[in-house]
Amino acid sequence: MAKLTLPPVELVRSGHSACPGCGPALAMRYLLKGTGERTVVSVPASCWTIIATGYPTTALRLPMIDTPIEATGASISGLRAALDALHMSDVQVVGFAGDGGTVDIGLQSLSGMLERRTDALYVMYDNEAYMNTGIQRSGSTPEGAWTTTTPVEGMARGKGEPKKDIMGIVLAHHPVYAATLNVAYPEDFLRKAQKAASLKGPRFFHVLAPCPPGWKFASDQTVQIGRLATDTGIFPLYEVENGKLRVTRKLGQLKPVRDYIKVQGRFGHLTDAEIDTVEHEVQASWAALLQREARP
Amino acid sequence: MTRLVLSGNYAQSYAARLARVQVISAYPITPQTTIVEQLAKFVSSGELPAQFIKVESEHSALQVCVSAAALGARTYTATSSQGLLLMHELLHWASGMRTPIVMGVVSRSVGPPWSLDADHTDTMSQRDTGWVQIYPESNQEVLDSVLEAFRLAEDLAIRLPVMVAEDAFYLSHTVEPVEVPSQAQVDAFLPPRVPKGTLVPGKATRLGSYVGPADYVRFRREQARAMERVPETLAAIEEDYGRRMGRTYGGLVQEYRTEGADAVLLTMGTASTTARAVVDELRSEGKRVGLARIRVFRPFPAKEVRDLASRVDRLGVMDRSWTFGQMGSAATEVAAAIQSSPRRPRLSSFLAGVGGRDVGTALLREMFRDLLSKEPSGLRWLDMDPPKEVPLHG
Amino acid sequence: MIEIRFHGRGGQGAVIAAELLAQAANLDGKIPQSFAFYGAERRGAPVVSYARIDDRPIRLRTAITAPDIVVVLDPGLVEVAPVMDGLKPGGTLLVNSPLPPERFPTPKPAFVATLDATQIALSHGVGSRTMPIVNTTMLGALSRVSSVVSLSAVQHAIDEHVPARPAENGLAAIEGFHTVRVAELPGLPGGKAPSGPVAPALSSEVPEGPIASMASDVLHTSSWRTLQPVITREKCTRCNFCWKFCPDNAIDLDSEGFPVVRNEHCKGCGLCAVECPPVAIEMVVEGGA
Ligand SMILES: Cc1ncc(C[n+]2csc(CCOP(=O)(O)OP(=O)(O)O)c2C)c(N)n1
Numbered sequence: 001m002a003k004l005t006l007p008p009v010e011l012v013r014s015g016h017s018a019c020p021g022c023g024p025a026l027a028m029r030y031l032l033k034g035t036g037e038r039t040v041v042s043v044p045a046s047c048w049t050i051i052a053t054g055y056p057t058t059a060l061r062l063p064m065i066d067t068p069i070e071a072t073g074a075s076i077s078g079l080r081a082a083l084d085a086l087h088m089s090d091v092q093v094v095g096f097a098g099d100g101g102t103v104d105i106g107l108q109s110l111s112g113m114l115e116r117r118t119d120a121l122y123v124m125y126d127n128e129a130y131m132n133t134g135i136q137r138s139g140s141t142p143e144g145a146w147t148t149t150t151p152v153e154g155m156a157r158g159k160g161e162p163k164k165d166i167m168g169i170v171l172a173h174h175p176v177y178a179a180t181l182n183v184a185y186p187e188d189f190l191r192k193a194q195k196a197a198s199l200k201g202p203r204f205f206h207v208l209a210p211c212p213p214g215w216k217f218a219s220d221q222t223v224q225i226g227r228l229a230t231d232t233g234i235f236p237l238y239e240v241e242n243g244k245l246r247v248t249r250k251l252g253q254l255k256p257v258r259d260y261i262k263v264q265g266r267f268g269h270l271t272d273a274e275i276d277t278v279e280h281e282v283q284a285s286w287a288a289l290l291q292r293e294a295r296p
Numbered sequence: 297m298t299r300l301v302l303s304g305n306y307a308q309s310y311a312a313r314l315a316r317v318q319v320i321s322a323y324p325i326t327p328q329t330t331i332v333e334q335l336a337k338f339v340s341s342g343e344l345p346a347q348f349i350k351v352e353s354e355h356s357a358l359q360v361c362v363s364a365a366a367l368g369a370r371t372y373t374a375t376s377s378q379g380l381l382l383m384h385e386l387l388h389w390a391s392g393m394r395t396p397i398v399m400g401v402v403s404r405s406v407g408p409p410w411s412l413d414a415d416h417t418d419t420m421s422q423r424d425t426g427w428v429q430i431y432p433e434s435n436q437e438v439l440d441s442v443l444e445a446f447r448l449a450e451d452l453a454i455r456l457p458v459m460v461a462e463d464a465f466y467l468s469h470t471v472e473p474v475e476v477p478s479q480a481q482v483d484a485f486l487p488p489r490v491p492k493g494t495l496v497p498g499k500a501t502r503l504g505s506y507v508g509p510a511d512y513v514r515f516r517r518e519q520a521r522a523m524e525r526v527p528e529t530l531a532a533i534e535e536d537y538g539r540r541m542g543r544t545y546g547g548l549v550q551e552y553r554t555e556g557a558d559a560v561l562l563t564m565g566t567a568s569t570t571a572r573a574v575v576d577e578l579r580s581e582g583k584r585v586g587l588a589r590i591r592v593f594r595p596f597p598a599k600e601v602r603d604l605a606s607r608v609d610r611l612g613v614m615d616r617s618w619t620f621g622q623m624g625s626a627a628t629e630v631a632a633a634i635q636s637s638p639r640r641p642r643l644s645s646f647l648a649g650v651g652g653r654d655v656g657t658a659l660l661r662e663m664f665r666d667l668l669s670k671e672p673s674g675l676r677w678l679d680m681d682p683p684k685e686v687p688l689h690g
Numbered sequence: 691m692i693e694i695r696f697h698g699r700g701g702q703g704a705v706i707a708a709e710l711l712a713q714a715a716n717l718d719g720k721i722p723q724s725f726a727f728y729g730a731e732r733r734g735a736p737v738v739s740y741a742r743i744d745d746r747p748i749r750l751r752t753a754i755t756a757p758d759i760v761v762v763l764d765p766g767l768v769e770v771a772p773v774m775d776g777l778k779p780g781g782t783l784l785v786n787s788p789l790p791p792e793r794f795p796t797p798k799p800a801f802v803a804t805l806d807a808t809q810i811a812l813s814h815g816v817g818s819r820t821m822p823i824v825n826t827t828m829l830g831a832l833s834r835v836s837s838v839v840s841l842s843a844v845q846h847a848i849d850e851h852v853p854a855r856p857a858e859n860g861l862a863a864i865e866g867f868h869t870v871r872v873a874e875l876p877g878l879p880g881g882k883a884p885s886g887p888v889a890p891a892l893s894s895e896v897p898e899g900p901i902a903s904m905a906s907d908v909l910h911t912s913s914w915r916t917l918q919p920v921i922t923r924e925k926c927t928r929c930n931f932c933w934k935f936c937p938d939n940a941i942d943l944d945s946e947g948f949p950v951v952r953n954e955h956c957k958g959c960g961l962c963a964v965e966c967p968p969v970a971i972e973m974v975v976e977g978g979a
């Protein structure tokens with residue numbers, strides 16, 4: 001039998017309330033395998049509020065604190081402060097927030113946490129919209145995607161603005177470690193989680209976490225679509241340690257973005273010309289990423 | 297015990313230090329700033345071995361305290377006015393999670409128009425967020441109240457956050473003698489926090505879950521019961537404090553010369569001190585008047601107010617804020633409290649000291665005069681005339 | 691006044707079914723009310739919605755506890771959700787099922803009606819195999835088995851309010867109207883409903899604060915499922931991909947390293963089947979129907 005490539009410990013329990021095939025459910029599972037049992041998790045209002053199940057049950061074998069949607073950065077600063085004050089400095093602090101709770105309403109709190117150099121790991125799981133409230137656009141929704149607030153009707157063609165560059169914003173704060181992760185690549189995910197857990201200071205993860213109902217694909221396609229996101233160059237996997245960038249999943253030839261776009265209902269309206277535009281943008285940003293990697 | 301001449305703000309900082317707070321988080325706002333500046337000094341000098349998390353907003357300040365308190369730490373924050381308003385959502389989180397945070401509030405008017413002066417609009421507009429609210433009238437009482445507040449908040453039967461609200465400038469920037477207890481005295485009065493209902497590293501503990509209606513209402517009822525237990529618990533704490541330090545403040549409502557009074561005025565905060573002097577003057581003139589100071593506004597001292605109402609014919613309530621109800625906020629509470637009492641005195645609501653207008657003896661005499669008159673006003677905004685000579689600003 | 695309760699699964703359109711019924715009843719000149727309580731339901735999880743229909747203004751804004759009619763959109767729900775709860779004696783139970791009405795005995799005497807709405811909807815291209823949209827077919831059937839709404843009003847309501855494929859939905863409704871079978875059943879001895887699913891009991895003691903610590907494993911999310919993975923051991927190479935990618939941790943590895951699906955927690959997402967390199971896992975319809 002094949003060796004397990006992930007630790008067998010399960011810190012997320014079964015019985016949770018995620019939709020079938022939920023990417024963010026996988027994200028928490030892989031993350032905690034990396035950070036381990038001595039972890040405290042802060043979760044703002046998001047799908048994960050619900051996934052963790054209602055009182056009196058809980059889906060985590062660890063402590064978890066709920067917070068308002070905009071306060072994850074401050075919450076993890078508070079957890080860290082208490083652990084240090086109470087002589088429990090060995091405990092890992094993790095903020096686990098959605099994309100809306102991070103790039104929009106929680107951006108100030110995230111910036112504050114990074115700037116004051118809180119020793120904690122902030123994880124943004126990116127399902128590219130406000131899913132818990134029923135698929136509204138967020139700053140992290142990609143251009144062209146259908147959401148309930150960016151309809152495809154009349155002249156409207158889904159979201160009209162590009163996705164916010166959260167990694168750029170975070171890197172401008174010079175965290176000790178920042179990385180992009182994808183639930184479709186669990187071994188890479190695990191390695192980064194373990195690495196982050198071994199470091200001190202502010203750390204940040206941008207995790208791609210496909211959402212079947214929100215992106216409009218069948219629940220068995222989560223991993224396939226996740227892989228395509230990386231292999232088309234749309235969501236490259238890399239890490240930045242002390243300012244040095246390294247691509248962690250090398251790609252020779254990029255797969256056509258069409259393969260990724262065509263399998264998701266939220267992009268169903270995009271024309272060939274529109275897809276070509278995306279293709280060019282992705283090629284350019286991939287080339288730029290490789291250039292940054294080559295920089296000494 | 298040493299006697300120091302301290303501002304109300306420093307009284308807050310000294311009390312937090314003596315309470316051995318473990319996590320402090322705050323954001324600057326006038327007139328709160330000197331509280332946190334002094335705490336920063338205590339922490340930097342090593343006198344106070346606490347984590348001081350300097351945040352980018354009041355919202356984050358309170359979230360830091362909520363999360364730290366959720367793990368069992370003793371936490372303190374301070375703010376004022378707009379800062380308190382920005383905390384609004386977090387105020388509910390703090391009380392709903394039963395975190396025993398103590399917060400110093402320097403009560404200041406709320407803009408617009410901008411104004412920095414004493415006024416209770418900030419704390420009154422947060423009166424329904426599940427926090428205990430104490431309104432001291434002297435710097436000594438500020439220090440004593442903060443220490444009592446930690447004992448109360450952390451009492452296992454209570455576990456509620458507490459605000460200690462001092463009037464801007466009248467306390468925050470007024471210096472006067474304060475008896476500062478020794479660390480040993482405070483340690484004996486205030487033992488380390490015993491965590492209950494907190495997160496435990498390594499254990500499945502989730503604080504703040506979503507719940508169904510059946511559990512929601514039970515949690516709210518339980519929170520309400522904790523609030524109902526405050527008067528009795530605070531009385532016991534005060535008694536202990538009095539035994540150790542030699543000072544008490546008479547429970548939730550502190551009465552002054554109310555025996556045989558025809559009219560009693562209810563006040564909060566610093567106006568009470570001046571009002572007491574006015575009562576003495578009027579008594580010496582043969583007028584039978586008295587004063588009752590509402591020291592604790594949440595939980596509202598309905599029992600004490602009803603008891604007072606059974607003894608007098610006329611009650612006036614001075615409010616230092618207007619909250620757009622039918623009367624001032626304290627007056628509205630008093631009206632609700634006395635409606636079930638067998639004897640219902642005539643009630644007047646006075647708006648005075650709003651936006652920092654000075655509450656002097658003449659103004660207080662006018663309130664008593666109104667109360668004793670044949671036809672007392674129901675609701676009255678006092679002191680509305682502009683100053684004789686308008687000073688030029690700018 | 692007639693009170694109706696719909697049982698469906700998250701994402702299946704139970705709320706829309708109740709709203710569409712309200713629109714149709716309005717076209718019939720009646721006064722409708724439809725509502726739902728939003729909870730934490732996710733895709734596939736059992737959900738309910740409600741409607742009231744009367745000739746006069748409705749003066750109630752409360753939950754429906756004793757419905758005249760219960761409509762069950764998903765056949766699997768009869769086993770896992772309390773669909774019979776409170777159904778009035780002499781009321782109507784309408785179930786999407788290929789089975790005859792007699793297979794759904796009610797606690798009290800009632801009319802039971804069934805039709806294979808999934809098949810009908812799919813034959814008209816409404817919905818997909820994993821998520822058939824049966825609400826319009828079921829409303830067509832409802833207009834046959836009760837006087838609460840007319841078929842023509844259902845058709846009109848579909849035309850006006852169903853954004854995707856209104857024509858196909860209309861045809862599905864008509865076929866639902868014509869194929870539904872009804873039987874009058876006498877009720878079960880003792881008048882007891884078959885026991886429904888067990889939710890974790892609320893503790894009667896007053897909680898210390900909102901601290902949750904009970905393991906979520908007590909919640910059996912198998913009720914969300916319409917498809918079920920079946921592993922062919924002979925084909926399995928023990929690569930443990932299925933274990934790795936299951937978002938519900940519903941796959942355990944036995945002592946020899948073979949995957950075993952934990953039935954009570956599998957939500958039937960199908961990820962394990964798609965990710966299995968030797969294609970040793972097949973998704974089959976729940977209950978083997
Ligand atoms: C102050 C405030 N505004 C709005 C909401 C409503 N709300 C709850 S969850 C949510 C969506 C969060 O989206 P995201 O952070 O992307 O997480 P996801 O739901 O997609 O997992 C919103 C808007 C809230 N809880 N608090």
Ligand code: SF4
Pocket residue numbers: 017018019020021022023024025047051127131132210211212213214732733
């Ligand atoms: S909506 Fe998407 S992110 Fe939310 S629980 Fe469902 S699959 Fe997961």
Ligand code: SF4
Pocket residue numbers: 021918919935936937938939940941951955956957958959960961962963
């Ligand atoms: S279908 Fe497979 S992957 Fe999905 S929940 Fe069931 S066991 Fe897990």
Ligand SMILES: [Mg+2]
Pocket residue numbers: 098099100125126127128129130131138
């Ligand atoms: Mg999101």
